[in-house]
Amino acid sequence: WFSPDLAKRYLHSERGLVEMSTALAFLAASCLGCRLLVRTRCDVPVWAGAMYGLFALAAIFVALEEVSYGQKLLQWESPGWFAQNNSKRETNLHNMMGNTPSNRLRQTATIGCPVICLVMPLVARFRRGRYQPEHWTFYLLPRMELATLAAITMLLSGLRRFRLLGEADIWEHLSEVRELVWGAVAICYVVILSRRLIGRSAAPTVTQPNHAQPGATACREAA
Numbered sequence: 308w309f310s311p312d313l314a315k316r317y318l319h320s321e322r323g324l325v326e327m328s329t330a331l332a333f334l335a336a337s338c339l340g341c342r343l344l345v346r347t348r349c350d351v352p353v354w355a356g357a358m359y360g361l362f363a364l365a366a367i368f369v370a371l372e373e374v375s376y377g378q379k380l381l382q383w384e385s386p387g388w389f390a391q392n393n394s395k396r397e398t399n400l401h402n403m404m405g406n407t408p409s410n411r412l413r414q415t416a417t418i419g420c421p422v423i424c425l426v427m428p429l430v431a432r433f434r435r436g437r438y439q440p441e442h443w444t445f446y447l448l449p450r451m452e453l454a455t456l457a458a459i460t461m462l463l464s465g466l467r468r469f470r471l472l473g474e475a476d477i478w479e480h481l482s483e484v485r486e487l488v489w490g491a492v493a494i495c496y497v498v499i500l501s502r503r504l505i506g507r508s509a510a511p512t513v514t515q516p517n518h519a520q521p522g523a524t525a526c527r528e529a530a
Contacts, residue, residue, distance in 0.1 A: 322379050325483045330373035332490025337366035339497040346505045355446040359500075366493055369412075373486075375399040413482075416489050420460050424453035424492060449499045456492050460485055 340363030348356055374380055375397040384390075385398045394402045401409040428451050431437040437444045463485040 325480075325487050326373060326379070329483070329487045329490045330370045332487065332494055333366045333370035333373065336490065336493035336497055337363045337370060339494065339501065340366055343497055343501045343504065346501070351446055351504065355443075358447060362493075362497065369490075372399045372401050417460070417464050420489060420492055421457045424449060424457035424496070425451075428454070446500070446504070449496060452499055453492055453495055456488060456495065460488050460492070463488065 340359055344356055344359040344363060347359070351359075376399065377383075378385065378398045383398075385393065385396050389398050390396045392403055393399065394406050401412060427448055431444055431448060432451070436442050438448070438450070439445055463481050466481055
């Protein structure tokens with residue numbers, strides 16, 4: 308608003324602060340997800356470990372897509388097929404087919420973030436047995452720690468959807484800022500699970516639940 312040209316160049320360009328920070332946020336989330344998978348592999352059910360692995364893969368995919376697999380950093384020319392089929396002539400997948408993958412990913416995050424970080428934890432607060440080691444919420448669901456960030460993403464989505472601020476360029480900028488907040492949510496999510504699960508598995512006095520991953524004792528001995 309106060310210096311639009313400066314903001315566009317250094318904040319909201321393809322190699323601006325917001326775009327690069329988003330990539331770094333998802334890269335950090337992926338690294339933390341890998342750490343969570345390795346540190347809890349003997350102490351969580353197999354399905355939970357699989358979800359941590361999928362989380363890490365999804366986060367690194369988003370990080371690489373944000374920088375077009377290094378093209379935005381090294382500034383190489385897109386191969387011919389990408390140049391012809393990518394809406395921004397970049398080496399990535401989310402801008403293919405008229406930005407259809409990008410739109411689908413945004414729609415998924417727009418709905419999934421408040422559902423996982425706000426709605427489901429709110430419902431879980433009023434139900435018995437949640438966040439106990441025998442229940443799936445213990446391994447996958449945050450409490451209300453991410454409610455504020457989820458609300459911010461909802462606010463940004465609402466501003467963008469109903470165009471409450473005027474200038475056309477603002478909507479693209481808001482979308483980029485929202486992606487950065489999603490990256491912050493991803494980091495905080497895996498940090499919350501890590502504090503819950505790694506601290507628990509590291510405590511020598513904690514008795515592991517009966518439903519723990521089969522072969523957990525052998526896994527620890529091998530580790």
